[in-house]
Amino acid sequence: MQKIKQFKSFYINIIAAIIVFAIVQFLISGQLLNDFYINTLLVIVINIILAVSLHLIIGITGQFSIGHAGFLSIGAYSAAIITMKLQLPFALSLLVGGIAAAIAGLIIGIPSLRLKGDYLAIATLGFGEIVRITLLNIDYVGGASGMMVDNLTTWPWAFWCMVITILVIVNFTNSTHGRACISIRENEIAADAMGINTTYYKVMAFVIGAFFAGVAGGLYSHNFYIIMPGSFGFMKSFDILIFVVLGGLGSLSGSVIAAILLSIVSTFLQDYPETRMVIYSLVLILMMIFRPQGLLGTKEITSFFKKGKSSDGGKHDGKQTVA
Amino acid sequence: MMENKLLLKVENAGIQFGGLKAVSNTNVEIKKGELIGLIGPNGAGKTTFFNLLTGVYAPTEGNILLEGKRLNGLPPYKITRKGISRTFQNIRLFNELSVLDNVKVAYHTNSKHSILSSIFRLPPHFTGEREMEEKAIDFLKIFNLDGFLYEKAKNLPYGQQRRLEIARALATQPKLLLLDEPAAGMNPNETEELMNLISFIREKFDLTVLLIEHDMQLVMGVCERIYVLDHGQLIAEGSPSEIRNNPKVIEAYLGEEVS
Amino acid sequence: GCGSASTGGSGKDSKTIVIGENLELSGGVASYGSSADKGIALALEEINKKGIDGKKLKIVKVDNKSDQQEATSAALKLITQNKVSAIIGAATSGDTLAQVQIVDKKKVPLITTSGTASNITYDKGKLNEFVFRTCFIDPFQGVVSANFASNNLNAKNAAIFIDSSSDYAKGLASNFKDTFTKNGGKIAKEEAYLAKDTDFRAQLTNIKAKNPDVIFVPGYYEEVGLIVKQARDLGINVPIMGGDGWDSPKLVELAGAKALNNTFITNHYSSGNTEDQKVQDFVKAFKDKYGQEPDGFNALGYDSLYLIADAIKRAGSGDPVKIKKALEETKDLQLVTGTFTFDDKHNPVKSAVILEYVDGKQQFKAKVNP
Amino acid sequence: MLKVENIDVYYGNIQALKGVSLEINQGEIVTLIGANGAGKSTLLKTISGLLKPKNGEILFERKSIKGKAAQTIVKQGISHVPEGRRIFANMTVTENLELGAFLRKDKAGIRQDLERVYQLFPRLYERKKQSAGTLSGGEQQMLAMGRALMAKPRLLLLDEPSMGLAPLLVKTIFRIIEEISQTGTTILLVEQNANMALSIADRAYVIETGRVVLSGTPDELNTSDQVKSAYLGGH
């Protein structure tokens, strides 16, 4: 029974993805969407990949990481080197970007074994800055002035990378491995006592998360003509973090929705140059004040449609309590 | 005979925090299938002793042997896989996970499907997950928790949380089960139910149980043998009636008369 | 989508011509972007007072947050949504490079106010046809400075202190170095800093130890002001030189008039140049509007819009391709930051002046033609 | 002394107390028994101001304290020893005790009470420089009670003071509760250890899923079959 259900939802999701893809592709081919809208779509898709990959690290595994821009930049630069310096195919560059970032994830996963909470946060922030400063000092990739990159990211590439990212992370999360990660988030000591190799899963979360951030990096660098170390500072990490938290920590669909909404808000605010950041920051503050648990809390969007068998204890989390 | 096989042997084990010898020089032997009590005043080092057994702390002296194999210095998850599982004095459930998932996590060590099979949704993933679910539900049935499978753990009433913790510990399929004050915060009536439950699972799963408890009714009622710890040292060992009348224990722990 | 129902500003007989402004109005280099913005706003007022053959200019401003990703998307928006006839911006090379391929593909001219990297207009032997710049390119100033150091200051040992996060500074520095060594001088020490740094004492201490005759600091006034001050505090009294990035009244406030004595810069114009009416008018108009002295970025922004206005006038239409063509044909156009003629790489050919700071005032020393 | 009238208390949407009323007279020990989750702790928290009732009234010495902030209620003479001790883990034993007297200004009185607490709990005296987090459970419970006494309360609310304590200490704690009561402090005691609680109480209330279902003297309750089977164990 369970098995059939899982199979079914798996294929329903894939079919839904194909339909979305086809519609947008049709609009693009029919020139019904101009370049600006296409670019906005690509920005959204890249942000979704980033949000979902960080969601695995923070939302699922509970590792407070604020250096995601580090993985993004490693992916972006590695991919750019593959296409621009070595003249190899774009597809390969995405893969290499992912792998390079995953290796970095492995390395930064190691301090995570000893550090917790805010200390881990600052260490990962430091990691992001170290990556940025290193790039700044490598002349091969242009140092501070950056590196020109051809525009190769197209809608199909971006879209299917996003679908794969979501599928992999959803499938990982909804398995015993994902539950192991969640148990670390919930209570590391108990997880350990239940025989979960917490070291392994923490590092694994970093590696998988970093891999997809790296892929996003490849898409990113091939979409914006130029990459510079300056674009990958901690503010970029914060932007990604904001998607995850605003969507609801632990909710994948929440991260996706937040990434879409905030990308649109940000594009929209370009028209209000004097006040854009003031408005943006107000939006942030107000959202957090009125929905501190994020847009979806810890729930997934699907649970709003399903009644009955809810695994989230529905009404119980109306208000945070004093206890 | 199976029954008399030595399961756990603790030789001169101890641990020091800074200057404080929280546990020192303890020698404990537990045979397969026994139900043992560990009592002692507050701060005697009982929980710390559990922490030594489960690898939360590595002993600074002595040895801990499970079925003759040394456990010293192993990380907790490895010790769990070798067959020691526990509950905590202050409940440590996975609060945001459902009751069912709490138990599934504990069964994780026994699952065989790899990360790749889960990511690609290969057949082993489905068989593995199904087996886990069935097993987990079986455990929950024993504890009468199968009515709350999809409730978040944190939303359970206290008594049920305690039982869920025991169910979860059982799901790792341990040889030795350590219970740290399982009856704390329960009224006498609930305590009695718990006593029966502990006896029942011991029989059913062929378990060895070591439990810490301050409720003498429970300890004297179910334990076959009792160790008494005071100031980090074992001061007595024996059957409930021996312990009840041991002057040292009375002085340090029980007080004048026991009801 | 924002669907800012564009009125098709570039329509053939429309009364207004829409110009896009893609600048760093927030983020790391917001101060440069918003400086350019002020200059542009002043120019817009003046131009629209007279009109261009009966037409008026309208500016659509977009903030690119000092971020390349945003610059790309802003350029796309200006072109496809607002249908602009030309774009001004960005203020920095990186944010300009992020738009180059787009404007070339969409055939809309872009003029950067202060993006000095050479590959903005001409890259790997290929001209980026629709891209122009108002500022100098780097080599010229570096060469002029080096010659001045060797010939007028008789310097033999120079130290260079570079803003490593800026192409501009790196370009100036490398040309200075080449010319200075060609002149028989020696570079005693090279040190670097990054934009937004505030403490330069460590590097200056290293420089001091080498006893140079002159220090070349081709950065922007925000950091240079502090560098000059800290250098003097550490007892470094030798001449210090720099480029047009220094030109701002803030420099004097930051460094202090006294510390600034014995420093020299290359610039487009001298605000104290009483002979040049254009400069005087600009300085006065700027002061009237904003109540402060203009800086180099203000002037470059101001000139950028005038360059476009002039091209529109000659093109006689708001058609982007025609404007581009007219821009290419700009000849001896007298503006505040010099006399403009674009070379075949779309760089302005204009002369430089050398200025000395004396008690906080710029004093004209020499004029150097390219 | 304390009068609770018909209060309703909610956690978000769930109602934890449904029209609870009770009364405590000057100098009494009143005990509250009930199963896990019955709402005992909720009631204490509501009295001490940590939770606010939606409806109903709470009068302390005839004045309404309903909805007042916790710190105001402490000032009026109600001290609450919360469930789970809640001592300040990184502070020393002495500092914890001093915090108990936070609102008091009489230095001499505070000194005296400190002495008294150390007399009641010699164990705390031995550990006065130790940071409270490293105390054992029983020591922490003593500290929590000592800390509450430092406020010199007229009404002391105790939430499961014997939880997790060794038998000897349970006896000690109950002895101390009686001692405290003899000095004139009124006590509202929540206990799982119903036998013990009833043995020292003047009156008792039984609470079940948010409602008071029974009340009376210990003798009356001891003879009630309902109470016996539900709370006192089947002996």
Next chain:
Amino acid sequence: MEFIQQLVNGISLGSIYALIALGYTMVYGIVKLINFAHGDVFMVGSFIGFYSITYLHLGFFPALLLSMLVCAIFGMLIERIAYKPLRNATRIAALITAIGVSLFIEYGMVYIRGAQPDAYPRNVLPNKTFDIFGVSISSQSILILVTSIALMIILQVIVHKTKTGKAMRAVSHDAEAAKLMGINVDRTISATFAIGSALAGAAGVIFGIYYIKIEPLMGMIPGIKAFVAAVLGGIGIIPGAMVGGILLGVIEAIVSAFGFSLWRDGVAFVVLILILIFRPSGIFGKNMKEKV
């Protein structure tokens, strides 16, 4: 000699970090909030000092006090409006709010006065440079060091010896239990923010006088650096902030002295990560392992 000069450079840079880190660490220690807006309160403090010196013609001390006062009020307002509603929410939610507040202050300031820098007037405090065996030390850098140490001591006394300080620590461990002691939690947290923000304000004025240049985004980098300094020393520990700050300053100066100025921040972060790996709670941090 040159090396000693570099050490002196590093210590004066480090004392500025320390000055900002003190307020950071104190707020963190009590409220457990990484208050990213702290650097921006520092910026606001700097501007208040600037305006009161240039427009109100106040001297150094009055300007310093005014700035501290205004920042204290500003800090309390921020807490009341933005952080208080999130007191029971997750820490990470509060962190995002703090980032929002930080952006709001930065760009609110840009909106009000533009992004251009301003320069502090230089006659506020006499600046003498002492030349000791070729090492130049400015009287201002000595002043900064002395101020930081003095403020550290005052802060330490406030937190550990006064009643308010005890209340602060109690609130930091368990706010609900603190209420039961009669502590007014809201007021205590307000006081914490007031003191922390006043320190940031003081740091802002001193920074302005020492480095001259102030601008709306000036709080970002020193804010992050100060946070790093606080973590290095053991976040929440007041003397730790001091030591962390100085250490960070000295590391930066030495890295620059060896000619790797572009790697300066990178090295600082590498040192941070290494220290954390070996001492996961910073130099002075007690490794408070959760008791099981």
